[in-house]
Amino acid sequence: MSDTHAESVAYVRETFVGEQPPPAQETGALIWLRKNLFSNWFYSILTLLALYVIYVLLSGFLPWLLGGVWEASSIRECREIAGEGAAGGCFAVLSERWNQLLFGFSYPSEAYWRPTLALVLLAVAAAPVLFPKVPRALLIVTLIYPFAAYYLIWGGTILIAVMALLGVIVGYIVYSRLVDRGFALGFFAGVAAAIIVWQIGGFITAAAPNVLALTEIQSRDMGGFMLNLILGVVCVSLSLPIGIVLALGRQSSLPIIKWICVVFIEFIRGVPLITLLFVANVVLAYFLPPGTNFDLILRVIIMITMFASAYIAEVIRGGLAALPRGQYEGAESLGLDYAQSMRLIILPQALKISIPGIVNVAVGLFKDTTLVSIISMFDLVGMIRGPILASQDWNGVYWELYGFAAFLFFIVCYGISQYSQWLERQLATDHR
Numbered sequence: 001m002s003d004t005h006a007e008s009v010a011y012v013r014e015t016f017v018g019e020q021p022p023p024a025q026e027t028g029a030l031i032w033l034r035k036n037l038f039s040n041w042f043y044s045i046l047t048l049l050a051l052y053v054i055y056v057l058l059s060g061f062l063p064w065l066l067g068g069v070w071e072a073s074s075i076r077e078c079r080e081i082a083g084e085g086a087a088g089g090c091f092a093v094l095s096e097r098w099n100q101l102l103f104g105f106s107y108p109s110e111a112y113w114r115p116t117l118a119l120v121l122l123a124v125a126a127a128p129v130l131f132p133k134v135p136r137a138l139l140i141v142t143l144i145y146p147f148a149a150y151y152l153i154w155g156g157t158i159l160i161a162v163m164a165l166l167g168v169i170v171g172y173i174v175y176s177r178l179v180d181r182g183f184a185l186g187f188f189a190g191v192a193a194a195i196i197v198w199q200i201g202g203f204i205t206a207a208a209p210n211v212l213a214l215t216e217i218q219s220r221d222m223g224g225f226m227l228n229l230i231l232g233v234v235c236v237s238l239s240l241p242i243g244i245v246l247a248l249g250r251q252s253s254l255p256i257i258k259w260i261c262v263v264f265i266e267f268i269r270g271v272p273l274i275t276l277l278f279v280a281n282v283v284l285a286y287f288l289p290p291g292t293n294f295d296l297i298l299r300v301i302i303m304i305t306m307f308a309s310a311y312i313a314e315v316i317r318g319g320l321a322a323l324p325r326g327q328y329e330g331a332e333s334l335g336l337d338y339a340q341s342m343r344l345i346i347l348p349q350a351l352k353i354s355i356p357g358i359v360n361v362a363v364g365l366f367k368d369t370t371l372v373s374i375i376s377m378f379d380l381v382g383m384i385r386g387p388i389l390a391s392q393d394w395n396g397v398y399w400e401l402y403g404f405a406a407f408l409f410f411i412v413c414y415g416i417s418q419y420s421q422w423l424e425r426q427l428a429t430d431h432r
Contacts, residue, residue, distance in 0.1 A: 063087045068400075070095055074393040093397045094404055097388055101404065104223025104378055105387050111215060114152040115226050121145055121152075122233065130419065132426075153222070153230070155214035163201025167194040183339075219297040223378035225408055230297070231379075232366040232412075235304040239365070240358070242305065243312030248342065250317055261313070268310035274371055276303040281375040300372055308365045315357035319350035352427045359420040363413045380405050 037047040067088030072078040078090035094101070103112055125145035128138040147161035171194030179186030222230070249261035268276075280299040323346065331341030351358075373382030384401045388394055 064089045064399075072096075075396050078397075089400050090397050091400050093388070093394045093400055097383075097394070100224060100383050100387065101380060101401075102224045103226050104221065105383065106221035107217065107223065107226070108215065108221075111155075111217065114155075114214070118149045118152045119229070121148065130423075151214065153217070154219075155216040157205055157209050158212040158214075159201070159205045159208060163198065163204060167197035167201065170194060170197050219295050222297070224383055225380045225405075227297075227372070227377065227379040228366070228369045228409075229412075231301065231304060231369040231372065234301050235308055235369075236362045236365060238301075238305045239308035239312055239361075242309040244316055244347070246309060246313035247316035247320060250313065251320065265310045265313050268306055269314070273304070273307050273368055274374060276307055277371060277375050279303065296377070300375075300377070304365065304369070308361060311361045312358060315354050315361060316350060318357065319352075319354035320346065322353050323349055352424075355420055355424055355427075359416060363416055366412060366416075367409060380408065 038044045064087055067082070068091040069078045069081050069088060070091050072081055072090065072092035073096065075090055075093075078092050082088050082090075099109060099112070103115065107115075121141070122145065124138065125142045128134045128136060128142055144165065147165045150164075151158055151161040171190040174193040175186045175190030177186075178189050246261050246265060249257050250265065252258045252261070277300060280303040281296065284294070284299055327345060327349065328341070331345045334341075336344065370379060370381040372379050373385060376382075378386055384405060388401065389397070
């Protein structure tokens, strides 16, 4: 730039100009409607048709909802209160049977506070895992929560939960001390140490069965939406790490490990979940020693976890395959071994890519927990189909009950979906 031109410049701004608001003629409700709903004649017709469909649905749904009866002891009393030809729903069944819908038919009412407290503690325990800004000190709650939840829901002496937690801690300490000498040595030594602690804990709990004991509740007494939440939370939590191991095992260079994982994944994915549930309910007992009492909920958790793990393994394998070869070569160039490269470089990127697929499996798995009603477990759908609709008082109330079930499942599944979208936005480090 010449000196003459430089002298002609009166002022040079040193800071950026802030964003200016859009022109007034480009904002407002009418402008938004014109751009988004009535931009051309075709979209205008679609908008009018959509508004008509919404009007028809609401004109039938709102009178049914707002004109419903909430206080009655039977469907006959509902109809008497509403009058002949009334369009309102009989929501009194929800007021009368809410406890059975949420906790099951046989769960003692004086113990409702226990699963409720377990649900509240679940939110506290999951927070440091799901949200990075939550204080890391709460991870202690995350570690303790599975054992505390078992103690609250199933009851019994607190020593069972304490000894189970102690076995996990001792096993991890032994593993961490010996893993440098070899993964297999550290793993099996840790498992052996945990089993020894659990065996000792069995003798201790048998000698002192009443230490801070809660009323023991059998698994057959659990039901309602509580059972769906137990199966969903436990199976999703277990299937994710198992699915990661299966995905890595399927890509292993060791033929035995690879083919074990391949056979497991392909067999489980080729069998309907309802078949696995029947196996858990009936067939599995034939392979156990006579007199063995293998808890039905535990059997169902094992089968559902196996089913979900196979699908999550394929989702994560797709994420691993989507990574360019340069990521693996970069890890090798840094001198990282297999475990370090997977933990620090490969798996974080693969899991980020796999978030939509993992969430899809999790949502489908949670909804599939209603299939346990087919093997005579009274979850939310089982309670509706069984004790409630089988009674003479409420036989004929369908829309209200199934609508309530759909609402509960929608709240949980929609929350999972929204969290996954938020997580994807948080992990979107690429610049487009």
